[in-house]
Amino acid sequence: MPDSGPIAVDAMGGDDGLRVMLAGVARARRAAEGTRFLLVGDEDAIAKGLDAHPGLRGASEIVHAPETVKGDEKPSAAIRRAKKTSLGIAIDLVKQGRAAAAVSSGNTGAMMAMAKVALRTMPGIDRPALAAPLPTLGDNDVIMLDLGANAEVDAQNLVQFAVMGAAFARTVLDLETPRVALLNIGSEDQKGTDTIRDASQLLKQGKRLPLRFDGFIEGDRLSRGDVDVIVCDGFSGNIALKTAEGTARFVADLLKRAFRSSVRSKIGFLISRPATELLRDHLDPNKHNGAVFLGLNGIVVKSHGGANELGVATAIGNAVKMVRHDLTRRIAEDLGRFEKAAAA
Amino acid sequence: MPDSGPIAVDAMGGDDGLRVMLAGVARARRAAEGTRFLLVGDEDAIAKGLDAHPGLRGASEIVHAPETVKGDEKPSAAIRRAKKTSLGIAIDLVKQGRAAAAVSSGNTGAMMAMAKVALRTMPGIDRPALAAPLPTLGDNDVIMLDLGANAEVDAQNLVQFAVMGAAFARTVLDLETPRVALLNIGSEDQKGTDTIRDASQLLKQGKRLPLRFDGFIEGDRLSRGDVDVIVCDGFSGNIALKTAEGTARFVADLLKRAFRSSVRSKIGFLISRPATELLRDHLDPNKHNGAVFLGLNGIVVKSHGGANELGVATAIGNAVKMVRHDLTRRIAEDLGRFEKAAAA
Numbered sequence: 304m305p306d307s308g309p310i311a312v313d314a315m316g317g318d319d320g321l322r323v324m325l326a327g328v329a330r331a332r333r334a335a336e337g338t339r340f341l342l343v344g345d346e347d348a349i350a351k352g353l354d355a356h357p358g359l360r361g362a363s364e365i366v367h368a369p370e371t372v373k374g375d376e377k378p379s380a381a382i383r384r385a386k387k388t389s390l391g392i393a394i395d396l397v398k399q400g401r402a403a404a405a406v407s408s409g410n411t412g413a414m415m416a417m418a419k420v421a422l423r424t425m426p427g428i429d430r431p432a433l434a435a436p437l438p439t440l441g442d443n444d445v446i447m448l449d450l451g452a453n454a455e456v457d458a459q460n461l462v463q464f465a466v467m468g469a470a471f472a473r474t475v476l477d478l479e480t481p482r483v484a485l486l487n488i489g490s491e492d493q494k495g496t497d498t499i500r501d502a503s504q505l506l507k508q509g510k511r512l513p514l515r516f517d518g519f520i521e522g523d524r525l526s527r528g529d530v531d532v533i534v535c536d537g538f539s540g541n542i543a544l545k546t547a548e549g550t551a552r553f554v555a556d557l558l559k560r561a562f563r564s565s566v567r568s569k570i571g572f573l574i575s576r577p578a579t580e581l582l583r584d585h586l587d588p589n590k591h592n593g594a595v596f597l598g599l600n601g602i603v604v605k606s607h608g609g610a611n612e613l614g615v616a617t618a619i620g621n622a623v624k625m626v627r628h629d630l631t632r633r634i635a636e637d638l639g640r641f642e643k644a645a646a647a
Numbered sequence: 648m649p650d651s652g653p654i655a656v657d658a659m660g661g662d663d664g665l666r667v668m669l670a671g672v673a674r675a676r677r678a679a680e681g682t683r684f685l686l687v688g689d690e691d692a693i694a695k696g697l698d699a700h701p702g703l704r705g706a707s708e709i710v711h712a713p714e715t716v717k718g719d720e721k722p723s724a725a726i727r728r729a730k731k732t733s734l735g736i737a738i739d740l741v742k743q744g745r746a747a748a749a750v751s752s753g754n755t756g757a758m759m760a761m762a763k764v765a766l767r768t769m770p771g772i773d774r775p776a777l778a779a780p781l782p783t784l785g786d787n788d789v790i791m792l793d794l795g796a797n798a799e800v801d802a803q804n805l806v807q808f809a810v811m812g813a814a815f816a817r818t819v820l821d822l823e824t825p826r827v828a829l830l831n832i833g834s835e836d837q838k839g840t841d842t843i844r845d846a847s848q849l850l851k852q853g854k855r856l857p858l859r860f861d862g863f864i865e866g867d868r869l870s871r872g873d874v875d876v877i878v879c880d881g882f883s884g885n886i887a888l889k890t891a892e893g894t895a896r897f898v899a900d901l902l903k904r905a906f907r908s909s910v911r912s913k914i915g916f917l918i919s920r921p922a923t924e925l926l927r928d929h930l931d932p933n934k935h936n937g938a939v940f941l942g943l944n945g946i947v948v949k950s951h952g953g954a955n956e957l958g959v960a961t962a963i964g965n966a967v968k969m970v971r972h973d974l975t976r977r978i979a980e981d982l983g984r985f986e987k988a989a990a991a
Contacts, residue, residue: 377837440900451832454840488795488885493721496798496882522889526897538840539883541832545866546887550894553870556784557929558902561922571919578905578912585901 309364310622311402314344314352315371315389316409317615318608321345321352324408327606327615328363329356334616335623341366341402344389368392372413374608381413382420390414394421397601404602404622406593408610415452418596418603425631427638428598430456432464433537433605434471435594436621437547438585441528446472446481448534450594451541458501461485461534463638465506467597468532469514470637474628475621478531480513484520486535486543494519498536513637522546551586589614593621595630602630653708654966655746658688658696659715659733660753661959662952665689665696668752671950671959672707673700678960679967685710685746688733712736716757718952725757726764734758738765741945747970748946750937750963752954758947759796759940766943769975771982774800775942776808777881777949778815780965781891782935785872790816790825792878794938795885802845805829805878807982809850811941812876813858814981818972819965822875824857828864830879830887838863842880857981866890895930933958937965939974946974 314324321344328340340363342349353360368389372381385391390409396402398421407414415431424431434448448468453460465483472481485503487495492503499519506516517530522543525533535543558579562572572579584590592614594605602625606618658668665688672684684707686693697704712733716725729735734753740746742765751758759775768775777796780788792812797804809827816825829847831839836847843863850860861874866887869877879887902923906916916923928934936958938949946969950962 375835440897454832454838486886488798488882488889491719494798522886522891523893523896525890525893527893535886538832539886542830542866542879542883543886543890545832546869546890547866547894549867549869549871550891551898552867553784554895554898554926554930557926558922561925561929562919564922564925568919568922571915571917571922573915574918575906575912575915578908578915579902581905581908582898582901585905586898 308401308403309339309341310619310626311341311343311366311393311396311405312619313389313393313405313407313409314342314349315368316407317606317610319611321348323612324615325349325352325356325359326612327610328619329359330612330616331619331623332359332362334620338623339363341396343368343393343396344371366392366396372410374410376410376413378412378416381410382416385417385421391417394418394603397603398422403626404604406604406606406619406622408606408608408615411451411605414603414605415596418599422599422601422603424598425600425635425638428463428467430460431596431598432467433594434468434597436475436591437526437544438591439526439528443476443528443531444591445525445528445530446476446532447525447540447544448597449537449540450544451537452596453537455538456498456536458498458505461498461502461536462505462509463598465514465516465532465534466512466637466641467634468534469512470634471595471597471630472531473513474630474633475624476531480515481531482517483514483532483534484517484530486533486539487519487521490519490521509641512641548588590617593618595621595625597634600631602626652745652747653683653685654963654970655685655687655710655737655740655749656963657733657737657749657751657753658686658693659712660751661950661954662718663955665692667956668959669693669696669700669703670956671954672963673703674956674960675963675967676703676706678964682967683707685740687712687737687740688715710736710740716754718754720754720757722756722760725754726760729761729765735761738762738947741947742766748948748966750948750950750966752950752952752959755795755949758949762940762943762947766945766947768942769944769979769982772807772811772942774804775940776811777938778812778941779938780819780935781870781888782929783870783872787820787872787875788935789869789872789874790820790876791869791884791888792941793881793884794888795881796940797881799882800842800880802842802849805842805846805880806849806853807942809858809860809876809878810856810981810985811978812878813856814978815939815941815974816875817857818974818977819968820875824859825875826861827858827876827878828861828874830877830883831863831865834863834865853985856985892932934961937962939965939969941978944975946970
């Protein structure tokens with residue numbers, strides 16, 4: 304499965320459907336000239352939708368899929384009709400080597416299940432993990448994984464996530480030796496579960512890893528920008544991610560309420576609008592869209608179900624970056640080096 | 648151990664020491680006239696510190712403690728000299744029935760260990776949990792537990808936390824039938840770990856519980872105000888709590904940066920200052936201070952190590968409220984009712 308060629312896009316997934324997906328792909332194409340796309344979904348609907356995007360029409364090919372995966376469909380049900388659905392066919396194009404990556408805003412669970420069956424995990428990886436870049440106060444985003452693919456993990460899984468996350472940061476963030484930390488409920492050695500303490504020991508011993516292990520990090524430091532990769536189980540990772548999203552919205556809602564509390568505040572708000580828009584811009588989830596299932600033999604990118612045109616374009620842009628940086632091969636190399644170091 | 652009498656305060660705990668603790672107690676006394684205090688710590692230092700608080704002097708008694716627990720001291724080490732330390736003696740006063748509750752800003756782990764040994768868990772409770780009120784967009788705070796006392800739990804622990812959290816909401820928030828939810832990584836029945844699914848089943852079956860079980864809640868809804876009690880293991884609870892704290896600070900920092908980005912924004916900021924101060928006020932951790940170890944035969948309240956005078960006063964105010972509402976007895980009653988219902 305070579306890491307080059309067109310990007311397969313599930314044109315039917317996402318809360319807002321085809322129109323937003325096509326607009327997002329068109330936007331991504333303008334940002335990454337030369338990229339080609341396989342648009343997977345209902346042939347007639349896509350052909351009609353492309354009328355609004357003549358530039359994209361020339362850079363893409365339609366692959367017909369008669370069915371779509373529903374947002375609340377169980378992975379076990381979705382997988383039985385994988386070959387007929389836009390999501391399943393998009394992933395299969397990666398398996399066949401016809402696409403360099405697949406992108407979808409559809410059902411996460413179904414996507415994970417289909418991708419695992421079609422692409423299989425890399426040698427040395429027991430379980431894939433969902434990774435995404437999150438905003439920080441620093442210059443770079445921080446890569447966090449696992450964000451929900453594995454509710455329960457063992458120490459070996461966490462170590463593999465660390466190596467994969469570091470490889471991701473090395474390619475996408477262009478860092479030589481990413482700083483990696485384990486999410487924990489304290490910074491001292493004895494804190495947390497046996498699993499996390501064991502993982503910490505293994506990472507401390509892994510001297511030839513292409514990463515710098517920085518020990519434990521607590522939830523209040525996720526967005527400080529002082530580490531590059533944060534590793535955790537999918538349960539606490541998902542809770543941390545959603546708590547951060549919810550709290551950012553909570554603070555924004557309180558701010559809105561406060562600005563509305565008096566005439567004076569309303570005037571101040573109008574004057575300082577460029578500032579509050581800068582804030583909104585920095586926190587816009589559509590600018591940080593595109594989680595990737597790391598550890599598979601191929602690139603599969605999950606765009607947020609509620610992503611808008613910008614969000615879809617960001618997710619596709621991330622997929623393009625991963626392809627150009629040959630992410631799958633580089634993760635395999637880093638894993639190989641680590642395995643050898645462990646064996647030595 | 649009767650739920651009445653003075654509040655024992657570990658006057659030596661906390662990052663800022665005696666001065667802040669005494670100022671906080673003095674403030675709490677003014678807010679809850681008639682309350683009496685046992686100030687535990689270095690006798691001479693406290694006597695001298697009370698010169699600044701003549702009103703408090705008349706309402707308190709000093710209990711000498713020759714030693715203090717250090718902030719980074721291991722619980723196992725602290726517990727060996729419990730009888731000599733201000734923290735250990737404050738908790739022991741509750742055990743002896745000389746105090747109605749103990750409050751400290753000191754070492755959480757040591758506090759938990761000492762409180763468990765001295766006060767023991769209530770009948771029907773396997774493990775105590777750390778609970779605290781958190782701010783929401785609604786009218787009430789939400790009670791969240793466990794916030795870090797138990798990194799790993801089983802389904803029975805979670806059910807016990809639910810009953811204790813509900814009892815806490817019934818007394819402190821004065822709600823008849825609190826809405827209780829389990830923190831999870833999705834809202835559908837099949838989501839999460841076996842432990843959490845089992846706990847959900849048990850809570851659904853518990854028909855005579857003095858609570859309404861609302862199923863699963865995700866991290867992005869913690870501060871929406873649509874539930875009254877959120878139950879989780881201490882690992883993900885601690886991570887959610889700290890992630891929320893960190894994100895609120897992150898957004899505030901971004902806002903500050905944005906307001907400084909231009910002269911226009913600076914002017915807007917000055918004009919809308921009352922609004923941003925309203926926001927700061929709502930989010931001030933010192934206004935939501937005072938976590939309690941639920942499930943012990945006595946009230947032990949943990950104030951944040953970095954709490955200021957207001958924070959200490961809030962924590963003590965919460966302790967006073969718990970005493971007045973006879974929290975320990977009401978939790979025992981609710982547990983008894985639940986046990987009987989389970990047996991029937």
